[in-house]
Amino acid sequence: MPKAALAQSLGSPSGFGQSQFAFMRGHAFEARVKSDGGAELLRLTHACLGGGPEPEPGSAQVPDLSAAGPRGRAGRTEIALREATAAGAWTLLDHPMLALDVAGTPAFLEPDAVVVAPDGTWTVVEIKSFPMIDGAADAAKVGAAARQSAVYVLALDDVAARMAADGERAPEVRRHALLVCPKDFSNLPAASAVDVRKQCAVTRRQLSRLTRVEDIAATLPPGLTFDVARPADELSAAVDAVPATYAPECLAACELAFHCREQARARGELTALGRSLRADLGSLTTIEETLAAARGDAGDPDDPAVAALRRAGALRAEALAGGARCP
Amino acid sequence: MSLIDDLARLEAAASGRARPRATVRHRHLSERPLVFVPLTTAGEAGAPLGALIGTERTSPRLLTVAQPRDRDLRFAFLAQLAEILLPYVESFADDVEAAERTETDPETGKRVKIETELCADAPQLIVPSRAGVEFVRLLGRSMRFRRTAEQDPDAPYPAPPRVPLLGRWLTHYGERSRVPGSALLLAMTDLLSRHWATGQSSLEEQHLGALLAWIEAPDGTSGEAAALRAELARDADGQLLCPPAGPATDPAFDNDLLAPAIERYDRARSALAAAVDGVEADALLASLTAAEREIDALVASRTRPTWDAVWRGLDALCALPEAPSAVDRWRGDRWSFTGHRDRVAAGEPPQPRVDDAVTAASKLATREREQARLDAQEALDDPLVMAGRRLAGEAFAGEVTDVVMAYSEGRSPRPRPLITVRTADRPHLDTGVKVYRSLDGKAQSAQFVTYAVEGEDGESSGAAENSGAAESSGDGDGSLVILRVLDKMGRGKEPDAGSVPEVGDRLCWTLFEHEQRGGPKLPDPEDTPWTHGGPPQSAATPSGGPAPGESPDPVTAEDVL
Numbered sequence: 001m002p003k004a005a006l007a008q009s010l011g012s013p014s015g016f017g018q019s020q021f022a023f024m025r026g027h028a029f030e031a032r033v034k035s036d037g038g039a040e041l042l043r044l045t046h047a048c049l050g051g052g053p054e055p056e057p058g059s060a061q062v063p064d065l066s067a068a069g070p071r072g073r074a075g076r077t078e079i080a081l082r083e084a085t086a087a088g089a090w091t092l093l094d095h096p097m098l099a100l101d102v103a104g105t106p107a108f109l110e111p112d113a114v115v116v117a118p119d120g121t122w123t124v125v126e127i128k129s130f131p132m133i134d135g136a137a138d139a140a141k142v143g144a145a146a147r148q149s150a151v152y153v154l155a156l157d158d159v160a161a162r163m164a165a166d167g168e169r170a171p172e173v174r175r176h177a178l179l180v181c182p183k184d185f186s187n188l189p190a191a192s193a194v195d196v197r198k199q200c201a202v203t204r205r206q207l208s209r210l211t212r213v214e215d216i217a218a219t220l221p222p223g224l225t226f227d228v229a230r231p232a233d234e235l236s237a238a239v240d241a242v243p244a245t246y247a248p249e250c251l252a253a254c255e256l257a258f259h260c261r262e263q264a265r266a267r268g269e270l271t272a273l274g275r276s277l278r279a280d281l282g283s284l285t286t287i288e289e290t291l292a293a294a295r296g297d298a299g300d301p302d303d304p305a306v307a308a309l310r311r312a313g314a315l316r317a318e319a320l321a322g323g324a325r326c327p
Numbered sequence: 328m329s330l331i332d333d334l335a336r337l338e339a340a341a342s343g344r345a346r347p348r349a350t351v352r353h354r355h356l357s358e359r360p361l362v363f364v365p366l367t368t369a370g371e372a373g374a375p376l377g378a379l380i381g382t383e384r385t386s387p388r389l390l391t392v393a394q395p396r397d398r399d400l401r402f403a404f405l406a407q408l409a410e411i412l413l414p415y416v417e418s419f420a421d422d423v424e425a426a427e428r429t430e431t432d433p434e435t436g437k438r439v440k441i442e443t444e445l446c447a448d449a450p451q452l453i454v455p456s457r458a459g460v461e462f463v464r465l466l467g468r469s470m471r472f473r474r475t476a477e478q479d480p481d482a483p484y485p486a487p488p489r490v491p492l493l494g495r496w497l498t499h500y501g502e503r504s505r506v507p508g509s510a511l512l513l514a515m516t517d518l519l520s521r522h523w524a525t526g527q528s529s530l531e532e533q534h535l536g537a538l539l540a541w542i543e544a545p546d547g548t549s550g551e552a553a554a555l556r557a558e559l560a561r562d563a564d565g566q567l568l569c570p571p572a573g574p575a576t577d578p579a580f581d582n583d584l585l586a587p588a589i590e591r592y593d594r595a596r597s598a599l600a601a602a603v604d605g606v607e608a609d610a611l612l613a614s615l616t617a618a619e620r621e622i623d624a625l626v627a628s629r630t631r632p633t634w635d636a637v638w639r640g641l642d643a644l645c646a647l648p649e650a651p652s653a654v655d656r657w658r659g660d661r662w663s664f665t666g667h668r669d670r671v672a673a674g675e676p677p678q679p680r681v682d683d684a685v686t687a688a689s690k691l692a693t694r695e696r697e698q699a700r701l702d703a704q705e706a707l708d709d710p711l712v713m714a715g716r717r718l719a720g721e722a723f724a725g726e727v728t729d730v731v732m733a734y735s736e737g738r739s740p741r742p743r744p745l746i747t748v749r750t751a752d753r754p755h756l757d758t759g760v761k762v763y764r765s766l767d768g769k770a771q772s773a774q775f776v777t778y779a780v781e782g783e784d785g786e787s788s789g790a791a792e793n794s795g796a797a798e799s800s801g802d803g804d805g806s807l808v809i810l811r812v813l814d815k816m817g818r819g820k821e822p823d824a825g826s827v828p829e830v831g832d833r834l835c836w837t838l839f840e841h842e843q844r845g846g847p848k849l850p851d852p853e854d855t856p857w858t859h860g861g862p863p864q865s866a867a868t869p870s871g872g873p874a875p876g877e878s879p880d881p882v883t884a885e886d887v888l
Contacts, residue, residue, distance in 0.1 A: 017578035017579060020581060021371070021581055026370060135681075185373045251531070258559070273526070291338065294337075311718060312330040313334060316334055
């Protein structure tokens with residue numbers, strides 16, 4: 001579903017977009033890392049993670065993965081993975097296509113690269129254009145890259161499991177993804193192995209807990225449409241039919257966040273001010289309700305959250321009135 | 328964040344206007360701060376696009392890099408930046424006052440006081456947002472290892488003369504900004520959100536325009552609506568009306584305005600380079616200048632609103648009276664500035680890429696100590712912060728209801744008066760816990776004895792089991808706390824006048840100490856134990872070539888893609 005277009009039609013367009021400078025830089029860097037048949041990339045993989053004898057420049061296999069449609073490309077990738085594992089030579093899969101079951105529907109994923117080592121291990125490679133300065137990169141960006149790589153690792157796991165089921169030698173999918181970034185302020189690549197075991201476990205658990213798409217669809221009224229050509233209020237009603245819990249973190253991830261924020265603010269939801277604030281206040285969920293409880297107009301005084309809130313309100317009023325300044 | 332801050336946020340959300348989080352200003356603001364509003368090129372590390380900089384609100388200097396991928400133009404930008412920043416920094420270096428510092432005597436190992444000088448004031452750098460602070464660090468890192476032609480005639484792409492020095496200063500400022508309570512390098516969004524709560528999440532408060540809209544909303548208008556406009560409103564061409572405070576730019580600006588302008592500039596430049604005769608070159612030079620001007624205008628249009636916003640933020644902050652302890656912490660900043668001035672003057676090498684174990688440990692210890700000190704000082708300066716500590720059970724305020732003189736046992740009895748305080752707060756007291764109050768700027772300590780039961784004389788003999796009494800005394804009246812005062816009463820048998828609380832005094836006692844003690848001493852870097860990597864490499868290598876930590880970064884023909 002084109003969420004960005006949907007947000008536009010709802011009247012709260014998303015602020016997402018990529019600067020063409022960043023886009024060009026990202027592509028140029030990736031092309032540089034993968035140039036010469038991936039010689040530099042394989043050298044970095046070997047240096048960080050081992051996996052057999054050192055790759056000789058120019059000897060690596062770079063199979064052609066083009067096919068029609070995502071399903072065809074995923075099939076082609078799987079064949080290439082099987083062949084490479086059987087061949088036992090350094091192989092670079094450039095932009096392979098992987099399939100992962102998300103809430104009952106297949107999602108197609110395209111990692112930057114997957115390397116098959118002579119010892120049969122598979123490594124996910126993520127090429128990013130943020131710099132690694134003195135061996136350290138921005139923690140938030142590395143975290144995002146690790147979560148992204150974990151999804152690819154899970155998708156590779158599915159392929160490996162199918163190979164094992166067919167009686168082939170089951171390859172090992174490495175739990176360390178290779179993160180390749182520009183070194184310091186240059187455009188030379190630097191690589192680091194990022195442990196994604198935790199991210200894998202978290203993602204697997206989240207995937208297993210997702211409500212299946214059919215189940216969500218079953219709860220919606222028949223005839224519901226997200227056709228972006230419909231008028232805004234009709235679309236808004238349609239979007240509101242699908243339950244969503246807005247939190248400020250959504251702003252960084254979802255095109256519809258501004259729409260959800262508008263709705264959450266209109267309803268006076270506490271979560272719109274931050275998850276931790278919501279967590280401090282126990283069973284209270286709206287701003288109006290909480291302020292009434294703090295004033296003593298509502299709420300159960302035996303509720304510890306309400307009692308604490310009233311004490312906080314009294315202390316704050318006292319301090320602001322300037323009464324409590326005492327040595 | 329405490330419940331009191333949560334409440335301020337809720338009040339702000341309900342009223343549509345910012346609510347105070349502090350009654351005084353907790354950071355020192357210089358009388359002549361340097362405001363720096365940088366912009367960077369998306370996707371590149373350390374490729375500035377331009378900046379507004381200056382100490383005069385009405386006349387900032389505009390610096391731009393017409394083609395951020397051109398190394399020469401980048402160096403020209405950095406050289407200009409150094410020409411503005413370094414004279415500002417150095418103007419503070421010569422105005423000194425006498426001061427004392429304790430140092431360990433290398434021969435005797437004793438702590439001795441030595442006379443030294445301390446700069447009377449320090450340069451203060453203000454950037455719009457926390458990302459700006461990071462950018463200052465990044466700029467510092469990208470410059471301090473550069474070599475000038477004078478330092479190393481063989482260096483490929485030598486840097487302009489003063490650029491490495493600027494890198495060292497910016498690195499120092501970036502490093503100092505990580506010390507809690509420091510004020511050498513400040514982010515306006517941090518300053519504003521420290522003093523006001525808005526009806527948005529702390530994530531959204533990173534937007535300077537929106538934050539200021541909440542704070543500045545005139546009576547009868549909604550700050551929320553103004554903030555929403557600052558955050559999202561776009562003009563007919565799809566450009567944000569209030570550009571982001573940077574250093575990152577809005578992608579729509581990059582794609583629709585900046586990229587075409589840079590392309591025109593590139594075309595004009597290559598046409599000029601290909602010009603064959605003088606008349607043609609003159610015309611082409613004019614078109615190149617026009618293209619440059621266009622980029623200047625674009626950068627100015629994105630930085631000027633932020634520049635004005637930073638100054639309006641300073642206006643808002645200056646309306647608050649400065650907290651007494653902020654001056655005290657500023658003294659620490661002045662020491663930091665003086666120290667780095669001396670290191671530069673002594674010709675020490677630039678700060679290393681990675682700190683050695685001892686330096687890293689002492690930096691961490693300093694930050695922890697300063698954090699504890701900041702927490703204590705802010706609470707003592709500001710009743711609103713203290714209210715948060717009282718709510719958390721880390722302090723209590725109340726009226727003295729009884730004072731009983733008592734003495735310590737021993738050969739020469741000392742005064743140890745017992746006082747009873749009635750408080751509605753619920754401090755986490757346990758037998759023997761020490762509490763502190765401020766007496767003429769010094770902390771007087773007392774020991775918690777027990778809770779008293781209502782109705783008796785309040786003597787310690789009438790005490791009940793402490794926890795039981797606290798429960799039974801109920802919410803309305805509060806509880807009676809009996810404390811034994813321990814010090815600051817003079818040398819005599821009778822306490823000095825005014826050193827013992829009197830009946831009717833309203834006092835605020837804290838469970839945390841007012842002054843922070845230094846941690847255990849760390850070994851010298853040369854004595855780093857092997858468990859922590861042993862002595863640093865540079866110390867171990869015989870003098871000669873530069874230590875590996877400070878060699879210049881490798882450069883390639885095109886450092887940006």
